[in-house]
Amino acid sequence: MPAHRHAAHTIHGDHSHIGWDNALPPVLTVAPGTTIAFECQDASGGQLTAASTLADLAKLDFGRINPVTGPVYIDGAQPGDAVKIILEAFTPSGFGWTANIPGFGLLADQFPDPALHLWSYDKATLTPAAFSSIARVPLKPFAGTIGLALAEPGVHSVVPPRRVGGNLDIRDLAAGVTLYLPVEVAGGLFSIGDTHAAQGDGEICGTAIESPMSATVTLDLVKGANLAAPRFTTPGPVTRHLDAAGYEVTTGVGPDLMVGAREAVARMVDLLSATHGMAPVDAYMLCSVCGDLRISEIVDLPNWIVSFYFPRVVFA
Known part of the structure; x- marks a missing residue:
């Protein structure tokens, strides 16, 4: 991969906002x-630190969750255009956290109690980060939330993903990727945040390795693109950091994709707990940061298959 471009500007983390609002004044044009x-900032907005305990999780102010840095006005961007976002580089902090937050996540009904894991990783080498004495997670930094302002006035929650981007939580939006987002307001009003050191496809417990870091991004413009939703291009393979030792895979089979996804994940939690002696909630959080939910089959009526892939390299 060619060397990334050096930044002409830096926007500090205190220039952040919660929610999308096209009336917000840009911090940079x-x-x-x-x-x-x-x-x-991390998804907690700095409320969780390397010194945090489970008690701090219970005190989270959800009105401060998922701050994004920005917005940036791109000259010439008009509705119907697309902002071309080249993700040049991520510079991680070395600290992260993963949590099971009651009421949140794919298996929230099965895991009603809070749990918190604090991560310390080598920000220079990004060697796999220790989850426990038996599990180490390969890292792949990316931004979970990347988006533009919506045409509709008012404040819109940053939690759900939207047609103009937002909380996409696509773990492949890593360095080297080019993302295209549809413009709905003049200038686009680009913001980014919710950075992760690693995440599995699905982010099943609701959190990844939530980690503050710097993201270097080139903002360009495609006139008249008329995109309906985000799209992106990767520069090469996307799972090389996980593929080395193969996978354990569990499945859910039936006519409902959500039920199938829940069953596939629950069966992997059971498998990891049985084979590695892990507490179920630890297995659940570990699955969230490195395991992948996939739709394997969606055409053979009346049943679909959802598979959950857990990388064996974590236990190597």
């Missing part, structure tokens, strides 16, 4: 093709 370094 740039020409298309400008490279910017965004200092991104």
